[in-house]
Amino acid sequence: MLEFKILKKSTKSRARLGVLKTAHGEVETPAFVPVTTQAAAKALSSEEIKEAGSQLVICNTFHLHLKPGEDYVQQAGKLHEFMHWERPIMTDSAGFQVFSLGFGVDHGVGKKIKKDDGKKLNKTIKQDKQPKNLKITDDGVLFKSPLNGDKIFIGPKESIAIQQKLGADIMFAFDECTSPLANKDYIKKSMERTHRWAKICLEHRSSDQALFGIVQGSYFQDFRQESAQYINSLDFDGFGIGGDLGISKDDTRNVLNWNIPFLDEQKPRHLLGMGYLDDMQIIVEGGVDTFDCTVPTQFGRHGIAFTSEGKLDMRKAKYFKDQEPLDKNCACPVCQNYKRSYLCHLLRAKEITGLRFLSLHNIYFFNNYIKILREKIKNNEI
Ligand SMILES: [Zn+2]
Incomplete structure (x- = not known):
């Protein structure tokens, strides 16, 4: 069950104010989504995440599949009861781990490369190249467990089956988050596979959980548009914007401009794994409704x-x-x-x-920062 209502659209940008209604309550959008990878925001209790003003959290399908396993979570009453979080929950699809445990490890890069990583930019990953530690096929991905080296296969069917047992309000379709170092041929092949997987995910959903399709296409305008149009043509409840967003803030603006106009504006849009503080306004002005990032807790743990x-x-x-x-x-x-x-x-x-x-x-500061942005949309300031 998911309803999305747009309360106000800015006339200055694509920013909009909305309410996301789920079986576990409402989320005022735009909203920041803290990352609770293993059903916990590192070092904080669910009560503290709530006290920090959080409306919704995102858990990690891959890591929860590894431990404690989705059956275990299901027996414990699914994620809401398991982690004692009564508000809405998202689960990602394990698509990010296709990158982070694959080419991300091989080349020591994140989803967003830094300017001074320029040397790495000569698009080294060519079509049909495989990462060292996992194998990507048309059916899915054979991972090597980072815990004990066991082989773990996750494809679109498996991802949906795991996410249904975890029981989040919003699931994401299984995709390949591509490396910023992949060349255009690689991106094309990967994007087409992600599109096929998106359809399979929809066909295998048997719960009333919402399912968001993920748009890929890396930093190529034609692919971003093609991917947005294709994912939009399927019967998803909302959209995830995945993959790399280039290097600079202008690149982020570009990718959003290449995607957002092709997505049904009545459906919510989530930006996956991005959101440094100074990116938040750009993201919101680009028309994003929710986004997750690990920055507040990661930086907090480093003092x-x-x-x-x-x-x-x-x-x-x-x-x-x-x-x-x-x-x-x-x-x-x-x-x-x-x-x-x-x-x-x-x-x-x-x-x-x-x-x-x-x-x-x-986390409180991030939540408050976006609350101020919501006010600014209300007053048509951004
Ligand atoms: Zn404070």
């Missing part, structure tokens, strides 16, 4: 806080005697109750509480 003064490395000695709150403009429980001096002490003393506090504050 970095996002604040209204910018990113602060709270391990630095200068905060040791700082008696101000972490961010005086933040209403999160950490900023209400603790000073920078204490947080700095916790981090320097390697107390796990320090990392927990920064993760909680950072």
Whole structure:
């Protein structure tokens, strides 16, 4: 069950305000989606993720399949009961791991390459090339378990079967997230396979969970358009925008412009695995309704806080005697109750509480940042 209602469309950009209605409640969009890979945001409880203002989370199909296994989660009452999160949940399809455990590992790159990775940019992955640790066929992908080396096969049917047992409100179709280093021939072949898989996913859905189709096509305008038109022609409940988005902010804008106009505007759009703080406005103006990223918790675990003064490395000695709150403009429980001096002490003393506090504050900060963007759409400022 999924309903999407658009409340207001900006006249300045493709930004829109909406409400996503699920069996587990409503989500005000645009919304930031914290990543709860193994049914937990690292170091935080579900209550704390909620306290940080989160409306919806995304769990990882591949990792939950590895441990504890989807049968285990199903027996425990499916994800909502298992992780005690009563609000909406998404599960990705394991398509990202086709990249992250494949060519991503082989070339030491992420989905977004940095400018100074220029040398790597000579599109080295040619058609029919296979990554070292997994095998991609027309039926699906043979993974090697990162835990014990066991062979694990996941294709479109398997991905849907796993996601149905996990029981999220929104599932994603199985795809291949392609490497930014793949050449045009590779991308074409992969995109066509992702399209075939999308159809198979729809045919094998037997639950009332919503299913989003994923658009691929890398950084090629013609493929992005073709993929958006094809995925849009199928009976999906919404869309995921996957794959790499180029290097610069202009590249991100371009990819969204090549995809979004070809997607049914009445259906929600999720941007998979992207969203640095300074990208958020670009993404929202591009017409994205929800997006997930691991930045707030990842940075939090490294002692970095996002604040209204910018990113602060709270391990630095200068905060040791700082008696101000972490961010005086933040209403999160950490900023209400603790000073920078204490947080700095916790981090320097390697107390796990320090990392927990920064993760909680950072998620709150991201949620609040997008709340401000929602206000700006309401006032037609962006
Ligand atoms: Zn705070």
